[in-house]
Amino acid sequence: MTLVVFDMDRTLLNAQSQISRYTQETLRLMRQADIDYTIATGRTLQAALQPLDDNGFNRSMVLKNGAVIWEPSERSYSHHHLLTPSEVNDVIGIFVQSQLTPFVFSLEHGERHAVYHAPLREGYEIKLAHLFEKERELPLQSIEEMPQDAHVINVSAMGSQDAVNRVVDYVSHHPHLVAYTGIALKEQGLAWLDVHHSEGSKGNGVRHVAETAGYSEIIAFGDGDNDLSLFEVATESYAVSNADDELKELATEVIGHHDEDGVAKFLRKRFDL
Structure with missing residues (x-):
């Protein structure tokens, strides 16, 4: 077949x-x-x-x-295949160090998805949040509200290519993680980034x-x-x-x-x- x-x-x-x-x-x-x-x-x-x-x-x-x-x-x-709590903390840490605002995607009760995010600093981050919430029907909450036992699928961000590359380099040294990236807004030199469990x-x-x-x-x-x-x-x-x-x-x-x-x-x- x-x-x-x-x-x-x-x-x-x-x-x-x-x-x-x-x-x-x-x-x-x-x-x-x-x-x-x-x-x-x-x-x-x-x-x-x-x-x-x-x-x-x-x-x-x-x-x-x-x-x-x-x-x-x-x-x-x-x-x-979900990220472990320690992997989530490590990934959020390298995002913050790299000046990237993390958007944390979780699997909620009732087979629904939600997104938790750190404070939004740039205009493109606000637009990204709007895309998630309005166009893709994903409820957004502050990252401070994320439960300690959240079922995290991936962590995403948008930012400069240099910042994204720093995270990609970090992920390359952690075999249980994988990073996907690509051009988001070419004219602004911005790239998107997703970090998942490698499986x-x-x-x-x-x-x-x-x-x-x-x-x-x-x-x-x-x-x-x-x-x-x-x-x-x-x-x-x-x-x-x-x-x-x-x-x-x-x-x-x-x-x-x-x-x-x-x-x-x-x-x-x-x-x-």
């Missing part, structure tokens, strides 16, 4: 963070052809569901870069889904460094033309741009839809 796995932002979604009508129709054709598909994304459940609504995403979903797996049929998480990768998450459901073939689509582990476990891997160079080098093939229905156009040819 074949499972098609999509990254969301800058891959399946267009520049407006939506599934285009052409891609919606392609997904409908895939369902008609009994081709299973799902997502592997850095988004939380709340943030992922809105653009996917009514497009047949009913298979196990790999969320937060593989830290958790959501089962739509059971409406619960089946698998997770919570897209590759490990998708491998778990495939083994559990009996898929023998994985066809993956992505654009960034958090998709590297996904491509490593895939039978076939396709990078959109706007992808990072490192991912393109690992890909089976480079396909069209995410804002020009590159994934959908490729799928129609690949499966003769």
